[in-house]
Amino acid sequence: MIDCVYRRGLNAGAGLFFAVTGCLGAATLWAEESEPKPPFDLADPAIVDEGRVQFAQTCVYCHGNAGSGGKAGPIAGRTDLTEDYLFTTISNGKRAGSLVMPTWKDSLDEPTIWKLVAYVVSLQAKPEAAAK
Numbered sequence: 607m608i609d610c611v612y613r614r615g616l617n618a619g620a621g622l623f624f625a626v627t628g629c630l631g632a633a634t635l636w637a638e639e640s641e642p643k644p645p646f647d648l649a650d651p652a653i654v655d656e657g658r659v660q661f662a663q664t665c666v667y668c669h670g671n672a673g674s675g676g677k678a679g680p681i682a683g684r685t686d687l688t689e690d691y692l693f694t695t696i697s698n699g700k701r702a703g704s705l706v707m708p709t710w711k712d713s714l715d716e717p718t719i720w721k722l723v724a725y726v727v728s729l730q731a732k733p734e735a736a737a738k
């Protein structure tokens with residue numbers, strides 16, 4: 607935003623219109639990128655538990671019991687996975703060499719994916735439990 611004000615100052619006069627629309631465009635883009643947001647509290651134990659059940663049905667095959675690792679690397683005990691990253695990655699899938707995680711957004715609805723995010727986040731918080 608400081609940059610926008612600065613540019614507006616520089617472009618005062620003929621360039622003002624373009625400078626302002628440029629800033630608005632950047633602001634809109636930022637808003638879109640920060641979507642979507644979880645529809646419920648991801649720390650809610652009931653939500654985490656629903657995620658656990660879904661994970662056991664859909665994800666354990668590759669990620670191991672409680673995300674301990676299997677065909678794909680472990681996702682338990684990790685501290686580098688943010689909520690947004692998890693949502694995007696689970697939605698769109700991921701490829702690592704010849705290993706492929708399918709896209710889930712076609713088969714799971716958004717609230718279900720958020721429940722999986724809640725569960726994976728809970729695994730990060732309790733690495734010792736996930737190691738079992």
Ligand code: HEC
Pocket residue numbers: 661664665666667668669677678679681687692695696700701702705706707708710722726
């Ligand atoms: C067919 C096997 C397979 C299934 C089923 C699967 N995954 Fe994956 N997943 C992978 C592979 C392969 C990767 C990429 C491995 C890597 O990043 O090292 C991956 C990556 C991930 C990552 C990102 C890890 C990272 O470091 O970036 C997350 C999070 C994840 N999976 C969650 C899930 C969830 C939740 C489910 C259940 C809905 C699921 N996966 C089901 C194979 C699978």
